[in-house]
Amino acid sequence: MTSPLANLDLDRWANLGKSWSIRPDTTYLNHGSFGPPPAPVREARLKWIRELDSQPMDFFVRKFEPAWRAARNTLAQFISAPADSLIFVENATAGMNVVADSLELHPGDEVLLTDHEYGAVVRIWERACQRVGARTATCRLPLPFTTVEETVDSLFSQVTHSTRLIVVSHITSPTAVILPVAEICRRARERGIAVCIDGPHAPAQIPLAVAGLGCDFYAASCHKWLSAPFGSGFLYVAKEHQPRIRPPVLSWGRLPPLPIESWSDEFCWSGTRDSSPYLSIPSAIQFLQQVGLGFFQTGAHALAQYARQQLVELTQLQPIVPDSPAWYGSMAHVPLPPGDRAKLQDALWQQHHIEVPIVEWNGHRYIRVSCHLYNTPEQIDGLVRALGQSLQAEGDT
Numbered sequence: 001m002t003s004p005l006a007n008l009d010l011d012r013w014a015n016l017g018k019s020w021s022i023r024p025d026t027t028y029l030n031h032g033s034f035g036p037p038p039a040p041v042r043e044a045r046l047k048w049i050r051e052l053d054s055q056p057m058d059f060f061v062r063k064f065e066p067a068w069r070a071a072r073n074t075l076a077q078f079i080s081a082p083a084d085s086l087i088f089v090e091n092a093t094a095g096m097n098v099v100a101d102s103l104e105l106h107p108g109d110e111v112l113l114t115d116h117e118y119g120a121v122v123r124i125w126e127r128a129c130q131r132v133g134a135r136t137a138t139c140r141l142p143l144p145f146t147t148v149e150e151t152v153d154s155l156f157s158q159v160t161h162s163t164r165l166i167v168v169s170h171i172t173s174p175t176a177v178i179l180p181v182a183e184i185c186r187r188a189r190e191r192g193i194a195v196c197i198d199g200p201h202a203p204a205q206i207p208l209a210v211a212g213l214g215c216d217f218y219a220a221s222c223h224k225w226l227s228a229p230f231g232s233g234f235l236y237v238a239k240e241h242q243p244r245i246r247p248p249v250l251s252w253g254r255l256p257p258l259p260i261e262s263w264s265d266e267f268c269w270s271g272t273r274d275s276s277p278y279l280s281i282p283s284a285i286q287f288l289q290q291v292g293l294g295f296f297q298t299g300a301h302a303l304a305q306y307a308r309q310q311l312v313e314l315t316q317l318q319p320i321v322p323d324s325p326a327w328y329g330s331m332a333h334v335p336l337p338p339g340d341r342a343k344l345q346d347a348l349w350q351q352h353h354i355e356v357p358i359v360e361w362n363g364h365r366y367i368r369v370s371c372h373l374y375n376t377p378e379q380i381d382g383l384v385r386a387l388g389q390s391l392q393a394e395g396d397t
């Protein structure tokens, strides 16, 4: 079998990885949870902070709004969405809350989620439903994943006449699966059901064209695979919903005397704050475009595939998705034998200085390995050795 890494220019990969300053005592394999920025992005952020701190009036009154609009235009182009349907939020969580706070639900309405959704997102929709006497429903998607049709059919078999909204991850958190969101949106539209996509793992990990998906809402963080500063994300709202989606924190919208002229203007000025994470998003986009988005995505997938192969060889347990870039991107996800999730994650950190999430999901234990430009095949080899030792030690106790 040829190695997944056969076509990857590992020298170039390793060189690009030097833009990150991961602590030398750490093997960091969790970009998917918290993705640190490379040097040019850190510098861009510091430049904005210096501008603000050295002349706040000049920054807030004259420079902020044009910079906000320019950053949003760059992001809009990157994710293929109209700029005036896009607002910055601190993270995907904030974006999801904007939707949940504004969307009108009625007693008896149903919000349908899958069993792969992020726990905090489930809480957001449970609260929104409880407030009005609506309810959430969870669809257990069939495992292993085989075809788009089977997955989407299974989700729609749970749709009832009360279903108002489907909330679905683009790439799932506990299982790292790329879900067929375009097909879900297409089928939902036929039935008049809105779709809110929880997408923080998608920007930069996979090709993304938000408006083309046909979704109603798309919430994402830019501090994962795009490697923008922590505290940067966006929310896309389709035109037809904009009149009803309002800022939970009401402020000027635009600093007076500038008039509110469009939906998104209400979200521009949300009170005095440090917006350097938003304004640095273009530098993160530029960094990855200079790397080559294709080079990054195929390389990170190749490394994840390499990790998956090594881990399967160790555990002899089969992953829940086919070995294809259609189903997973730069996160390898492999089942582990039963055991204590937290203890294993802790042992990998305490004994081997490896930061990697061990996930308990639907009664089974998994490992999720994130691969970014600063990760190497040697780190994956080290992980597999360390995991082998830790699993062996579990068996011995």
Ligand SMILES: Cc1ncc(COP(=O)(O)O)c(C=O)c1O
Pocket: 032, 033, 091, 092, 093, 094, 117, 118, 121, 169, 171, 172, 173, 198, 199, 200, 201, 221
């Ligand atoms: C699928 C998914 N949704 C939402 C979130 C929340 O992201 P954030 O903490 O950036 O708001 C995460 C975080 O890992 C996630 O994986």
